[in-house]
C-alpha cells in the first residue's frame with residue numbers, strides 16, 4: 371500500500387469536538403440549545419442503526435435530539451402533519467426524514483414540505499437551487515463531508531480534474547456543485563457511462579458514489595490520485611457479512627496517494643456534517659453569527 375489512509379472517523383471526532391464547544395458557548399451566552407428532529411418511517415434495520423448513532427452523537431455534542439418513529443404503513447398525510455408541527459416548533463432547528471421512504475409515499479413531496487431553513491439534509495428544492503446558483507444554502511451532509519476531507523488532505527483543489535461516479539440527488543449532483551465551487555474541472559459519470567474506466571483514469575480526484583460494491587479497482591485509478599469512497603454496501607464474503615465501499619481498497623491503495631476506508635471514512639463525516647448543519651440552522655434562526663463557515 372502506498373496511499374495514505376484518510377481517517378474520517380478521527381476527523382469527524384475533531385469536528386464534533388469543535389461543535390460541542392460552540393454549542394456550549396451558545397447555551398452559556400444565549401441559553402439556546404440546538405435541536406435536531408429525525409423521522410424514521412418503518413423498521414429498516416440499517417436505518418435504525420444510523421438513527422441511533424445520530425441520536426447518540428447529537429446528545430454528545432450537547433444538542434437536543436427528537437426521534438419520531440412512524441409505522442411503515444403510515445400515510446403521507448400523517449407524515450406531512452408531523453413535518454408541519456416540527457416546522458412550527460421553535461425548539462427544532464433541523465429536520466431529517468430518513469430515506470428511503472416506503473414506496474407509497476412521495477419522497478419529493480415530503481422533502482419539499484420541510485421548512486428550507488430547517489432542511490439540514492439540503493434536499494429541499496429551494497436549497498438545491500441555492501447551492502446550484504452559488505447562494506447561501508443548506509448543503510447535503512455526505513458531499514459536505516467529502517469536501518472537508520478533500521480540503522483537509524489536499525489543500526486547494528483549483529484546476530484539478532474531479533470525476534464523480536454517481537448522479538444521485540443525495541450525493542453525486544451536490545458533490546459536483548461543491549467541487550465546481552472549489553474550481554475543479556468536474557465530470558459526472560455513472561453506471562451507464564461509456565468507457566467508465568478511462569473517464570475515472572483521467573481524475574486527480576475520484577468520488578465513488580455509485581452503489582456497486584468494489585466496482586472501482588486500482589486499474590482504474592491514475593497514479594497519485596485521491597480517492598473518496600462514499601459506498602456503503604453490505605456483502606457476504608467467505609460466509610461473513612461485511613461492509614465494503616464502491617472502491618476495492620487494497621488494489622486502489624497501491625496506486626492512489628490518499629484514500630478513504632469503508633467503514634471509518636465518509637460515513638462518520640456525514641453525521642458530523644449533519645450536526646454542523648443543525649448548529650448553522652440554529653444560529654441563522656436566531657440571527658447569530660455562524661461559527662463554522664462550512665455550510666454556506
Ligand SMILES: Nc1nc(=O)c2c([nH]1)NC[C@@H]1CN(c3ccc(C(=O)N[C@@H](CCC(=O)O)C(=O)O)cc3)C=[N+]21
Nearest residue numbers: 420467468469470491511602633634635637638640641
Ligand atoms: N435523509 C437522509 N439523509 C442521510 O444522510 C441518509 C439517509 N437519509 N438515509 C441513509 C443514508 C446512509 N447514511 C449514513 C450515515 C452514516 C454512516 C456511518 O456512520 N457509517 C459508519 C459505520 C456504519 C456501520 O458500521 O454500520 C462508517 O462508515 O464508518 C453510514 C450511512 C446517511 N444517510
